[in-house]
Amino acid sequence: MLNSKVSKAVRLAIAFGAASTAAFSAQSVANDEGADKVERIEVTGSRIKRTDLETASPVTTIDSVQLEAQGIQDVGQFLQTSAVMSGSPAMTTTNNGGNGGTFVELRGLGSSRTLVLVNGRRPVSSDFQGIPASMIDRIEVLKDGASATYGADAVAGVVNIITKRDFEGVEFKLQTKGSFDVDTNKQNGFSLVAGKAFSEGHLVVGVDYVKQDAVYQGDVTEVNFFNYPWQVWGVEAEESFRNNGLIAPPNENANVFEFGSYSVPCGNFYLQHGPSQTNNKCDGGIPTLGDMRDFVGGGANNDTYNYAPVNFMQTPYSKLNFFVEGHFDINDTTRFYSETRINKRTSRQELAAVPYDTRSDPGYQGLYLVTNEDGTPALDEDGNQQFAEFNGVSKDNYYNPFGEDVLRSRRRMLEGGRSFEQDIVRFQQVMGFEGDIGDNYYYDVNYNYGYSQTTSTDFGQLYGPNLAKAMGPSFKDANGNIVCGTVDSPISNCVSMNVFGGPGSVTPEMLDYVTSPLVDSSNYTLQTLTAFVGGDLFDLPAGTVTGGIGYELRKEKLEGNVDSGKFMREVTGNKSRASNGEFDVNSLFAEFRIPLVEGAPFAERVEIPVGVRYDDFSAFGGATTYQIGLEWKTGDDLLIRSTYGTVFRAPSISALYGPESDAFPPATDPCSTANWASLTDVQKGYCRADGVKEGGSKNLDGQQLTQRGGNADLQPEEGDTFTVGFAWSPEFVDGLGITLDYWAIEIEDVIDGVGANDSLRGCYLGGIESLCDNLERTNGELSRISEKSTNLSRMTAKGVDFELSYSFDALGGSFNTLMSWTHFLERENQVYDSTEFEFQMKDLNGRFENDTTYAKDKINLNIGYTMDDLNIAYAVNYISGTQYDELLYWGTTPLNADDPNSPLAQYDVDSYMYHDLTVTYNFVTDTTVAVGITNLTDELPPYIEPAFNGNTDESNYRLFGRSWFLRLSQKF
Secondary structure: OOOOHHHHHHHHHHHHHHHHHOOOOOOOOOOOOOOOOOOOOEEEOOOOOEEEOOOOOOOOEHHHHHHHHHHOOOHHHHHHHHOEEEEOOOOOOOOOOOOOOOOOOOOOOHHHHHEEEEOOOOOOOOHHHHHHHEEEEEEEOOOOOOOHHHOOOOOOOOEEEEEEEOEEEEEEEEEEEEEEEOOOOOEEEEEEEEEEEEEEEEEEEEEEEEOOOEEHHHHHOOHHHHHHHOOOOOOOHHHHHHHEEEEEHHHHHOEEEEOEEEEOOOOOEEOOOOOEEEEEOOOOOOOOHHHHEOOOOOOOOOEEEOOHHOOOEEEEEEEEEEEEEEEEEOOEEEEEEEEEEEEEEOOOOEOOEEEEEEEOOOHHHEEEEOOOOOEEEEEEOOOOOOEEEEEEEOOOOOOOOOOEEEEEEEEEOOOOOOEEEEEEEEEEEEEEEEEEEEEOOEEEEEEEEEEEEEEEEEEEEEEHHHHHHHHHHHEEOOOOEEEEEEHHHHHHOOOOOOOOOOOOOOOOOHHHHEEEEEEEEEEEEEEEEEEEEEEEEEEEOOOEEEEEEEEEEEEEEEEEEEEHHHOOOOOOOOOOOOEEEEEEEEEEEEEEEEEEEEEEEOOOEEEEEEEEEEEEEEOOEEEEEEEEEEEEEOOOOOOEEEEEEEEEEOHHHHHOOOOOOEEEEEEOOEEEEEHHHOOHHHHHHHHHHHOOOOOEEOOOOOEEEEEEEOOOOOHHHHHEEEEEEEEHHHHHHOOOOEEEEEEEEEEEEEEEEEEEEEHHHHOOOOHHHHHOEEEEEOEEEEEEEEEEEEEEEEEEEEEEEEEEEEEEEEEEEEEEEEEEEEEEEEEEEEEEOOOOEEEEEEEEOOEEEEOOEEOOOEEEEEEEEEOOOEEEEEEEEOOEEEEOEOOOOOOOOOOOOOOOOEEEOOOOOOOEOOOOEEEEOOOOOOOOEEEEEEEEOOOOOOOOOOOOOOOOOOOOOOOOOOOEEEEEEOOO
């Protein structure tokens, strides 16, 4: 039997069921209850093995039963719904900006500040697509910084995946899931896991496959705003939206209108003077000047393109995971262990057809004669007519009906498509030895190798050198053929392109000539060599001081190659160069547990855990972190605990060495014609000083071209964390467990870039010169915005975690309940304040900001009932409401326009509560059938006006209404 000390600790921990205050490894309990030797326990957040379960750092555990109860095959997406997670990381529902991966985010501090581990070691990627659900025994979430234990990136906490290392038998699972109202929402998968124990060890082998189908926004007919790019514009519309929320067309009181893309299928052509032109006939033929009219960019019946329904709302993928784990006892004191994991994934994102725009894309480059509004020549100081450069369509292009150069051409290329595909292979191999040194010491030495290969292909993009010829001069020869070039200088093997005629005017031959798939590739390698020795050091009156020391060498290397067209900036879409770089880090670390009191009144045990770590990075030098804690067990059922420590996050290889690459974040030009009237004379002066003509720029886009890139001068982020709380399992209520923890995180020198919108508003509305340095204009139009990373700002997060579990017998069976609640007290970022025109700390708690949800409260409730072979699981997921104060195009609105200090109007996002129900039955044949209905009340996602993907937060809200799953399991 375990000794009384361990049994009390087990009682305290087990009381919390799936969310115990301490997690212990699969080998933590003695294999033989009659053994004299008490097995030591590994607790997430420390490398020291212990003979009890409580820790100073709060840990939440989610077991595989909870995953199965909700039909989970995407582990990352499930984890993000848990109460301790916040923010809006990329998911497979992230189309524009996603890459088919799923990531998690503790405390809303960014996914890069949550360290993901598998069996306590770093995987080659934190993407949960490489972690199959069938492999997982449980997930331990350490809700505290752990840089002193694990090094860089363990800032907000740690997610540690513990695998099924001792599984025995064979189990086959088959699952399908979908939605009642969205036929295209389908996900199918299977898994096979086999395990066998033998006299000297154990072996587990598994394979897991999941295929998810695509869902277009247009497929979700129950959510009207998925099908239209609706935005708020106008004083009356803003007031109505503030008071009533979304009122959709065709309601006569609608407070939104369709504000699509200015790159339209019928063309949007900018000439030297006058409004831009579009093809009114738009029949796919060769246009005449009479077919053209002024482009209507605003109002109820505008010409903008509705791109919404043809974007993915759920991206398709298929993933295959294979894993082998085993251990072999060489002798009584030495064990060899091995872990092998292979992941193969293909995924795809699809956007509306290419919005070809010569403002940022290749075209025909030439010079045009500058004239005044009345048509007279514009002369320079010497009296000569001025010339200016342009990038558009030649006046001598055969299809150009205007008889003058088109200075900017915008055309939605419906004849082609636009998609992005990833083909990813990842491999992970761990080999190590662990064992005992005498009776008091133990060791663990392991080598961890990870390799990730990614091939990314962009389809539908256009090739610049051919575009320059196709958009340049062309003529009809004697045989009636349209030939590129001029009669005197024809261009062979060229197809002139008709962008003026509307859909169908770009023939397959034209498209083949200018279209080019773009292929990028990258190889990332991770290697770690870790050694740790620990044990009992010496005795004090209150007990034995335990501790250990360790060394780790970690090497990371990234080798990237981008398509030559992107490298030379000769294609449409995002241009970039490859990221290449490497670094290594040598680390020394030590941990100690110092007993202060034992067996005293109200202090059955008091211990101080201490950890320290020194990391020496080849890229920027050394950093030291430490953590100190308090574990005060007042009696058998109450533990008071606290920790304080320092944390840091090292910049990644891409952040250090990544070249400039393109992005198109949401942002609007304050100097545009649409906003010109609202500017003060001083603000108009800022615009004019940058070359903007009187009346404003013609840039009415909701997304702007930016350049992002690495910075070799980046330094690590640094910060500190603090927790204090208690774990209570009262003896007078059997099966009840309660934990309450306060936590606080502060981070300095946060690696970030100034957002495009902040630079634009700060420069032209606030006149901040340093932000103007991030902007470039050509002929008064935005041509470049820099979002380069730097050690810019600081962020904080503070809150309270509460967990309650209760197990009891009733109604002929047993109940297990678990409630987890995270309440944010503060979540501050240093951001640009567009009303004060300066950077200030802003509390994001309870807000939707920068396309991210910072809910003040998240609650998970799980109730399970088991009677014989029947199990019923009911789950509730609650997300509190949020607010935002800036509309995408309209901007902010003071509640009192006459008061310069007036608060801004706020727009509400309702709170949401989801209900899930699963019924599982185990047959005598070892066959298990599970049927689940998720989102029982058919909640539809909220309309969030400035949100980027589908006008909602696709990472946090369920998108497809009431859904279902069916799972069949067979054990042998």
